Amino acid sequence: MTDSRLPTGVALITLILLAGVPLSLYYAGHIFWLDIFTRAVVLAIAAASLNLMLGFAGLASFGHAAYLGIGAYAVGVPAYYETYGGGGMIASYSGWWHLGLALGASALFAAVTGAISLRTRGIHFIMITMAFGQMLFYLLVSIDEYGADDGMTVDLTSQFSHVDLSDPVMLFGICYGSLLLLLLLQYRLKHSHFGRILAAIKQNENRTRALGVNTFYYKLTAYVLAGVICAYAGVLMANFSTFISPGMIEWTRSGELMFMVILGGTAWVFGPVVGAMIFVLLEYFLAGLTVYWHLPFGLLLILTVLLFRGGLGGMLQRIGATRGEGQS
Amino acid sequence: MIAVQTINGLQLGILLFLLSSGLTLTFGIMDLINLSHASFYMLGAFVCASLTVLTGSFLLAIVMAVPITAFIAFVVEWSIVGRLYQRDHLDQLLATFGLILVADTLVHWFWGPSGLAVPLPAWLQGQVSLGASLFDPAIVIPTYRLLVLGFGIAVALGLFWLVGYTRTGMLIRAGASNRVMLSALGVNVRLLFTGVFALGSVFAALAGMLIAPVTEASIGMGNDIIITAFVVVIIGGVGSIKGALLAALFIGLVDTFGRAFLDVLLMQIMSSQAAETAAPAISAMLIYLLMAVILVVKPQGLFPPAQR
Amino acid sequence: MLEVSALSKHYGGVKATDQVNLNVKAGECHAIIGPNGAGKTTLIGQLCGELLSDAGVIFFQGRNVTGLPMHRRVQLGLARSFQITSVFDDMTVLANVAVAVQANRGHSFRFWRPVSRNESINARALEVLRLVGMEVQHQQLAGALSHGERRQLEIAMALATEPQLLLLDEPMAGMGAEESNAMLAMLQALKGDITLLLVEHDMDVVFSLADTISVLVYGQVIETGSPAQIRNSATVREAYLGDAG
Structure with missing residues (x-):
């Protein structure tokens, strides 16, 4: 049996740092850092939702950023209509309406595209999810009213009665709380009846079916769940950046989400959080260093894949295991 | 109009075929999903653009750019891609995605952030009149488009000859259906893989060279079309060159016609204002919807390879 | 329990199974033997629902299961x-x-x-x-x-x-003598409670377990009978046992 204390310890410390560092810096006057960390937390939610498919069920979706877009446009489009008129029933500043729209639209998109792409496996699945993501991208690019490929600004954040999302500390708190809740949810899910069936599908789908499991519905459930959670992250993202564009959902964004998950380690519920943090910090420091920051970034990606199997989570577990052996 | 759009659609189809034939080959033989194809498409365009400026001849530039891109492909295969064959598809995808980032940045560093235009020689700049058809009083087509079409068809024929009638082609076909058998036959599998990767990459680069005079070379130019090439590969059936050709032409025509005529078609069934709003959105999604429909009917694509 | 008639599966021009008829009675252990490439694995795949058949029908406990997906057949009691x-x-x-x-x-x-x-x-x-x-x-x-x-x-x-019916696809594959004996004892104990359809290369195992044996050659059942009948059948000897030496 492997020792899981080390990964758990790292997870707890990361969670404390994730809240402590930006808030203390913010109150010390370095307002900017709260932005960086809010972004990291939102991306962590998106990456964690991807891990629900990738890590739990072995479904390598390469179009996951599409759901960030659905969530973001579910905020931007109603707000746009409310400001400039038109849009009929859709127009609203209400946060609950934005959330409902985001979750409903993402569930529908996930159910339809999932039902088609889950009929295939392996390389087909990867390419098809990528293509569906790109379909949404081109759809948004083609709509001039929403700014086409330039996107549009969100003039007013989603309105809730007791919560003001335009307050950066409040927004960070909401994002951070959502992340904690999601991690708890995923931890429970991983060890639930459903989670075990997903694990079985990940290891050997054919065998799972030969035990009498209709694997399709389990995969589809995971697929829809992941999409809906990611759309929620999209709602947060739109309120945080107050600017939305099709660029949010280009397939390269999906690749970045994938990178975060792999970097952190798929077998670890907490992996995507670590991955997202490293990603955002790297992006910030490298981009400050040089305009050519994609170069070290790309090389890092290649090296991660070639040398770094199982991501950070896998590494921590190995270190924990060897230390455990040494002590006994 | 229809004849011109047909030529445009076929030209797009040929470009897509050049891109997707390499993808479908590398997947069929090496079980490799390769995003860096997009980078070779871009590299081909930039190398060709620079050489055209340097030598003053577009055709000479193409001739010189082919070995250069082939060499780059060799280096990339030897250093990185060759280590990915035994890995799962996800690893391949991420590593080749990393390659795209590296390539985009290197091109940015070397050629600068803005695009690079490729001047055409005078004799290619003109237009050709092809007479009239039932729908068109006069068909006038840019000479260069015809050249692209002809060249693309020639390359496609060359590929079919290579795969269908040569010893190398026999090995490629054998590899696509049974990888283990190849090494049992005493074939240097590593060398064959390198060769196929380079061949596919050169095809992608050729597509980039051909399109450069039309759109100019720009950073990330391959990142969009690579997904369309994926759609072609999926529809055609992963691993099938014949499928890639037919699907590429089909997608090229559907996409072009959709963008050109969908608004007119929609006006027959809805108000012209609604049609003008809906047409761009639908035509943007058209090929993906098509893919979805085909996959519902045939999850393995139109020409699934025989039993592995 | 299981009735199969005219079941066929083609790969390109090759007939992996060709008009297979099979009748497995409740409670028995029915073995399928045959040389390599006779189509045993394909037949198992067709019976459990992993492969869809090109022609023929499969009845399980009086119910037509030919078009049912694998997981449904398992739920009905047909496991592998x-x-x-x-x-x-x-x-x-x-x-x-x-x-x-x-x-x-x-x-x-x-x-x-x-x-x-x-x-x-x-x-x-x-x-x-x-x-x-x-x-x-x-x-x-x-x-x-x-x-x-x-x-x-x-x-x-x-x-x-x-x-209700268990399809055993070469349960002894790759086992040592001791492990085989343990497995054999286990299968002996199962027999009677569960109907068994056994595909196996080890003839000792087949002849000590099976009540009925069907011989599959080139995708066709050439003979079905008791172990004694199969042992003495001239057709089988010629087509199969003879080949094996």
Whole structure:
């Protein structure tokens, strides 16, 4: 049996740092850092939702950023209509309406595209999810009213009665709380009846079916769940950046989400959080260093894949295991 | 109009075929999903653009750019891609995605952030009149488009000859259906893989060279079309060159016609204002919807390879 | 129990199975033998629903299951074991069997309570493990088991689906003498409770277990009969046993 204390310890410390560092810096006057960390937390939610498919069920979706877009446009489009008129029933500043729209639209998109792409496996699945993501991208690019490929600004954040999302500390708190809740949810899910069936599908789908499991519905459930959670992250993202564009959902964004998950380690519920943090910090420091920051970034990606199997989570577990052996 | 759009659609189809034939080959033989194809498409365009400026001849530039891109492909295969064959598809995808980032940045560093235009020689700049058809009083087509079409068809024929009638082609076909058998036959599998990767990459680069005079070379130019090439590969059936050709032409025509005529078609069934709003959105999604429909009917694509 | 008529499957021009007729009676152990490439694996695939047939019908307990997907057939009581051991390596032995128990108990769309503390599922899984003599190892990771133990676990997983008919695809494959004997004893014990359809190369095993034997050559059943009939059949000797020397 492997020792899981080390990964758990790292997870707890990361969670404390994730809240402590930006808030203390913010109150010390370095307002900017709260932005960086809010972004990291939102991306962590998106990456964690991807891990629900990738890590739990072995479904390598390469179009996951599409759901960030659905969530973001579910905020931007109603707000746009409310400001400039038109849009009929859709127009609203209400946060609950934005959330409902985001979750409903993402569930529908996930159910339809999932039902088609889950009929295939392996390389087909990867390419098809990528293509569906790109379909949404081109759809948004083609709509001039929403700014086409330039996107549009969100003039007013989603309105809730007791919560003001335009307050950066409040927004960070909401994002951070959502992340904690999601991690708890995923931890429970991983060890639930459903989670075990997903694990079985990940290891050997054919065998799972030969035990009498209709694997399709389990995969589809995971697929829809992941999409809906990611759309929620999209709602947060739109309120945080107050600017939305099709660029949010280009397939390269999906690749970045994938990178975060792999970097952190798929077998670890907490992996995507670590991955997202490293990603955002790297992006910030490298981009400050040089305009050519994609170069070290790309090389890092290649090296991660070639040398770094199982991501950070896998590494921590190995270190924990060897230390455990040494002590006994 | 229809004849011109047909030529445009076929030209797009040929470009897509050049891109997707390499993808479908590398997947069929090496079980490799390769995003860096997009980078070779871009590299081909930039190398060709620079050489055209340097030598003053577009055709000479193409001739010189082919070995250069082939060499780059060799280096990339030897250093990185060759280590990915035994890995799962996800690893391949991420590593080749990393390659795209590296390539985009290197091109940015070397050629600068803005695009690079490729001047055409005078004799290619003109237009050709092809007479009239039932729908068109006069068909006038840019000479260069015809050249692209002809060249693309020639390359496609060359590929079919290579795969269908040569010893190398026999090995490629054998590899696509049974990888283990190849090494049992005493074939240097590593060398064959390198060769196929380079061949596919050169095809992608050729597509980039051909399109450069039309759109100019720009950073990330391959990142969009690579997904369309994926759609072609999926529809055609992963691993099938014949499928890639037919699907590429089909997608090229559907996409072009959709963008050109969908608004007119929609006006027959809805108000012209609604049609003008809906047409761009639908035509943007058209090929993906098509893919979805085909996959519902045939999850393995139109020409699934025989039993592995 | 199982009635198969005119079942066929083609790959390109090759007929893997060609007009196969088969009648497995309730409670018996029916063995299918035949040389390599006779189409046994294809036939198993068709029966369990992994492969769709090109022609022919399959009736299971009087019900036409020809077009049903694999998981539905399992739910009706038609389970299989795999020739190449297919267990979930990263799970404990208990969890491996518990997946099958979960499937047997209906849906698993339960997202909150830890499944490892579901005592009713655990108890049933342990019961099945006891049946194959593996309850001692139930905490071990399946990946850490010996080859013979993995084969046993494989059978246990199939048993946990509570099958009426169990398709055994070469249960002895790759086993040593001692392991084979243990497996043989286990199958002897199962016989009678569950109808068995056995595909096996080891003739000693076949002749000591089977009540009926069908011989499959080039995708066709050339003879069906009792072990004694098959042993003495001239057709079989010529087509199959003769070839084997």
